[in-house]
Amino acid sequence: MLCVLLLISGCGAAYIAPSVEPASRNESAPVDIVVVSMTPQAIAAANASPYSPRRVPGAFGQTASVPNRADQLDLPQTPGRPVDRPTALELRVPPAVTPASYRIGISDVLLLATRAPATEAEALTGILAAQNQRQGYTVQDDGTIAIPNAGRVQVAGRTVEDAEAMVFQALVAAELDPTFSLEIAEFNSKRVSIGGAVGQPALVPITLQPLRLGEALQLAGGIVAVDQDYASIRLFRNGTLYQIPLNDFYTQSRLQRIVLTEGDAVFVDTQYELDRAQQYFTDQLALVEAENSARANVLNQLQTEFTIRREQLQEQRDNFAALTELDALERDYVYRSGELVRQSRIALPYGRVANLADAIYAEGGFDNARGNPSQIYLLRGFGTSAGVRAYHLDARNPGNLILATHMQLRPNDFIFIEEQPITKWNRVVSQFVPSLFNQAASLSTGL
Structure with missing residues (x-):
C-alpha cells in the first residue's frame, strides 16, 4: 500500500471530486456558502424573493381585429305585415268539464248478444248450443230499443250498466233467458x-x-x-x-x-290571409336583397382587413421565434451541473415561474447510477454580497421530491448533484491505475 501511495504521489496528480462545503469546513474558500436544509419553511422564505418572469410579446396574446362597423352591417328588419294586420290574439279558455260516464242517447246503436235457443236435435242429444245471437238495436226517438218477445226497453239517458239492468228486467218479465251482454256499437248521439x-x-x-x-x-x-x-x-x-x-x-x-x-x-x-300581403312581401324582400348586397361588400372589406391584421401578428410571432432560436434575446437561465444525464443551461419559461423539479428532470433528469440522491443542491447567490446559499435536498426518501415541486427557480440558480461514493472511488481507480502501470514501467526500464 505504501508503494501505491508513493507511486500515486509520484504521478504529480490527485483526483478532486466536486462537493458543496459550507464556509465552516473550507475557511479558505473565496465565497461563503451557507447550507440550508430544504424544508417547507425554507422554501417559503426563498420563494418570497421578488421575481417577474419574462413575458412573450403582446402579439402572442392578441387576436386579429378590425374596425367596428356595426352600423354598416345592420340587416333590415324582417318584413312585417300590412298596417291592417290584427293585434295579438287573446287567450280565452273554456271552463273545465268534469268527465262523466257515457249516457246512451238517441241514434246510438246497441249490440245485444243473447244465447241462441237449442234446436230439437240438440235438445234430444243433450248438446247445448254454444253460439250467441248478436243483434244491433238503434235507440229510437222515444229513447227505447225494441227487443223481440221482450218489448220496448227505455235506455236513453242511462249508462251502459243501467241499461243492462233494464234489459235484464225486461227479459225476466218475458220469461226469456236473461243471459246476455250489451255494448255500444256506434256512437251517434253526441x-x-x-x-x-x-x-x-x-x-x-x-x-x-x-x-x-x-x-x-x-x-x-x-x-x-x-x-x-x-x-x-x-x-x-x-x-x-x-x-x-x-x-x-x-x-x-x-x-x-x-x-x-x-x-x-x-x-x-x-x-289573416297571406294572400292579401303577397305583393307587400315581394317589395320587402326586394329591399332585403339590395341591402344584403351592400352588406356583403362591407363584409368582404372587413375580411380583407382582418387577413392583413392576422398576417401582421403572425409575422411578429415568427420574428420572435427566429430571434429566440438564434439566442439573440435577453433570457433568464439556470444551470445544471454534477451527476445529471446532461449538464446544461436551461432557459426559464416565459410568463410563469419554474420550479426545481422542472430543472432536475429536464433533458433526461439525473443519473441514478452515479448521482447521490442525498446530495442535491440548489445554489443561489445572496445578491449584492459574495455569499451563496445552498438549499440541500435529501431525496433518499422519494417523498421529499415533492419539496422540489414547490421550490421556485430564480435567474442564475445552479442545480448541483454530487456523485455516489462508489462513483468517486471508480473514478479514482480509472484515472490513477493507468498512471501506476506507466510509472512501474518507467522504473523497470530504468533498472
Whole structure:
C-alpha cells in the first residue's frame, strides 16, 4: 500500500471530486456558502424573493381585429305585415268539464248478444248450443230499443250498466233467458263539429273515453293553417265563444287536453290571409336583397382587413421565434451541473415561474447510477454580497421530491448533484491505475 501511495504521489496528480462545503469546513474558500436544509419553511422564505418572469410579446396574446362597423352591417328588419294586420290574439279558455260516464242517447246503436235457443236435435242429444245471437238495436226517438218477445226497453239517458239492468228486467218479465251482454256499437248521439283550417272537417263522436281537443283535431286531419302566427282555435259552447291562439295551443300541453262536451263546435280560424300581403312581401324582400348586397361588400372589406391584421401578428410571432432560436434575446437561465444525464443551461419559461423539479428532470433528469440522491443542491447567490446559499435536498426518501415541486427557480440558480461514493472511488481507480502501470514501467526500464 505504501508503494501505491508513493507511486500515486509520484504521478504529480490527485483526483478532486466536486462537493458543496459550507464556509465552516473550507475557511479558505473565496465565497461563503451557507447550507440550508430544504424544508417547507425554507422554501417559503426563498420563494418570497421578488421575481417577474419574462413575458412573450403582446402579439402572442392578441387576436386579429378590425374596425367596428356595426352600423354598416345592420340587416333590415324582417318584413312585417300590412298596417291592417290584427293585434295579438287573446287567450280565452273554456271552463273545465268534469268527465262523466257515457249516457246512451238517441241514434246510438246497441249490440245485444243473447244465447241462441237449442234446436230439437240438440235438445234430444243433450248438446247445448254454444253460439250467441248478436243483434244491433238503434235507440229510437222515444229513447227505447225494441227487443223481440221482450218489448220496448227505455235506455236513453242511462249508462251502459243501467241499461243492462233494464234489459235484464225486461227479459225476466218475458220469461226469456236473461243471459246476455250489451255494448255500444256506434256512437251517434253526441258529437263535436270540427271545421275551418283542418285536413278534413268532420263530426267527431264522443265515446266512452273523454274526447280532448288535440285528439279531435287529429281525427279531423290535423291543423293546416298557413300562417300560424295569426291563427286561432275558436270553440263555441252554450252561447259563448272561446279562443285559443295556435301558438299557445302548440306550446301549452294543457290546452291540448281540454275536454270537449256534447254540442261543442270547434273552428280553426285563419283570421289573416297571406294572400292579401303577397305583393307587400315581394317589395320587402326586394329591399332585403339590395341591402344584403351592400352588406356583403362591407363584409368582404372587413375580411380583407382582418387577413392583413392576422398576417401582421403572425409575422411578429415568427420574428420572435427566429430571434429566440438564434439566442439573440435577453433570457433568464439556470444551470445544471454534477451527476445529471446532461449538464446544461436551461432557459426559464416565459410568463410563469419554474420550479426545481422542472430543472432536475429536464433533458433526461439525473443519473441514478452515479448521482447521490442525498446530495442535491440548489445554489443561489445572496445578491449584492459574495455569499451563496445552498438549499440541500435529501431525496433518499422519494417523498421529499415533492419539496422540489414547490421550490421556485430564480435567474442564475445552479442545480448541483454530487456523485455516489462508489462513483468517486471508480473514478479514482480509472484515472490513477493507468498512471501506476506507466510509472512501474518507467522504473523497470530504468533498472
